[in-house]
Amino acid sequence: MIEYKGKKVVIIGLGLTGLSCVKFFLKKGVIPRVIDTRLCPPQLKQLPKNVEFHLGEFNTDWLFQADLIITSPGIDLSCQELQxxxxxxxxxxxxxxxFCRELTVxxxxxxxxxxxxxxxxxIKEMAKAAGYQVGVGGNIGFPVLDLLNEPIKQLYILEVSSFQLxxxxxxxxxVATILNVSENxxxxxxxxxxxxxxVKMRIYQNALIYVINKDDPSIIPENSNNQNSISFGINKGDYHLVNNKDEIYIKNIYYDQNFNIENIKxxxxxxxINILAALALAGxxxxxxxxxxxxxxxxxxxxHRFQLITEHKGIKWINDSKSTNIKSTEAALFSLNSSLKFKGTIWLLLGGDGKNADFSSLRRYVINKNIRFFCFGKDGKKIASMNPEISTYTKTMQQAVMQIASLVKTNDTVLLSPACASLDQFDNFEHRxxxxxxxxxxxxxx
Known part of the structure; x- marks a missing residue:
């Protein structure tokens, strides 16, 4: 463990992560200062009264006097003040x-x-079923530093974003893995x-075992080998899928028996693919x-992940709000085509903050397919202009849903899979x- 006493610490960002950092340093005997460029950060009322804060802009005097700066994931390191x-x-x-500096688990x-x-x-549920005491945190919504307030676990599972890396x-x-990398x-x-x-590849630095995706050579570490890696993939890898008489099975090369995916909900x-990755991590x-x-x-x-809300009057309503990038939306559309065997129209809700992404890859889904785009939010007009013949723009998602409700018919599917971040109109993807x-x-x- 590293000693922080006597350090001048500045924490940037007062969301859940920032507040967890404040509490961490207070327990270490350090009273940090807090900066948030927002005027009303969400955790301001929870900030202890003995902690100074500065809102609305960077306080460069505080920054340049600091021995240590702690940034929340949403803070861009390329900004002038941090540079x-x-x-x-x-x-x-x-x-x-x-967190990592505190642990040997x-x-x-x-x-x-x-x-x-x-x-x-x-993988958390698999480890718990095997008798492990497990702690889970990070980008999944539970700040990792809050795990230090609980009894020490036998195993920690961290979901880590590129911003955190x-x-x-x-x-x-x-064990470390990069599941996939797509434009985001x-x-x-x-x-x-x-x-x-x-940035994603940083997760493999100093890792003992790599779990690698055989379908994407660009994210396989150069030093990976049979001794330090386990692999997964659609058709190749230690864990992969096999098709036998139109039924799909999970194949584990270390285990003789195949497992029919019909047993999975x-x-x-x-x-x-997520299942293959989890099994590889478990192995x-x-x-x-x-x-x-x-x-x-x-x-x-x-x-919020390809969640079937209801099937009413032969119409499926699917909530895939967690699809905040194009690749995730493409995966949802592929799953509709291959799994649900729909016969009607797909009413696809797209929109929000596209983060400068190129939406042109979605064009291939409109060729010879009965699909309509309803686009909303910050980049809604931009997305709708890509395919104006099949696209409708509304200012809000609510307006789009109400219009779709008057148009859908039996065998249709309504899919919220926005391919965009939600923060232009919602608190987060869960809120959306x-x-x-x-x-x-x-x-x-x-």
Missing amino acids: QALNKGIEILGDIEL PIIAITGSNGKSTVTVL EVTNSLRAN HLNRYPLGINQYRN ITGQHNY AIGLPYNSSLETLCSFKGLK GNIFIKLVKKIINE
Whole structure:
């Protein structure tokens, strides 16, 4: 553990992560200062009264006097003030780094553009079923530093974002994985997907075992080999899928028996890949395979992830609000085509903050397919202009849902899979998904 007493600490950002950092340093005998460029940060009322704060802009005097700066994930390190601090030799860290400095307990670290939370929760349930005392935190919504307030666990599972990896140096995961990398957060990574991918690759630094995605060679570490890695993939890898007489099975090369995916409650190829990744992680830490398969059979998936809200009058309403990038929306559309075998029209709700993404890849889904786009929010007009013949723009998601409700017919599917961040009109993707669920329930009860 590192001694922080006597250090001048500045914490930037007063959300859940920032508040957890404040509490961490107070327990270490350090009273930090807090900066938030917002005028009304969400956790201001919970800030202890002996902690100074500065709102609405950066306080450069505080920054440049600091020995240590702690940034929340939403803070862009490329901003001028933080670059000046770095040039002065001031250390800038994040909460994952602080957490890792405190622990000697095994860690599973998970990152990726899509599927992180599903895989994190799955491996947690598998470990618990095998008798482990497990702590879970990070990007999944529970600040990791708050885990230090609980009794020490036997295993920690961390969902880690690229933003968190930017300010993490001491992560030495027993098992680490990058599930996938697709175009995302390009407003934060101006050099493009390669810059974003390189940040993700930091999760493998000092890891003992790599769990690698065989379907994407660009995210496989150069030093990976049969001794330090376990792999998964659709058709290749230690854990993969096999098709036998039109039935799909999970194949584990270390285990003779194949497992029919008909036994699993969640559907869609993207979820099958998440399952393969979770099984590979479970295998990497030595969990019993049969126990992990039993966990799969009872797992119902996570809310806001390709969640079937209801099927009413032959119309399916699906909440996939967690799809905050294009690749995730493409996965949802692929799953509709391959799993639900719909016959009607897909009414796709798109919109929000597109983070400078290129939506042109969605064009291939309109060729010879009965699909309509309803686009809303900050980038709604931009998305709608891509396919104006099949697109409708509304200012809000609520307006789009009400219009769709008057048009849908039996065998149609309404899919909220926005391909965008939610913060232009909602608190977060959960808020967006919950509003959608309420609207759907109101429609079917009228």
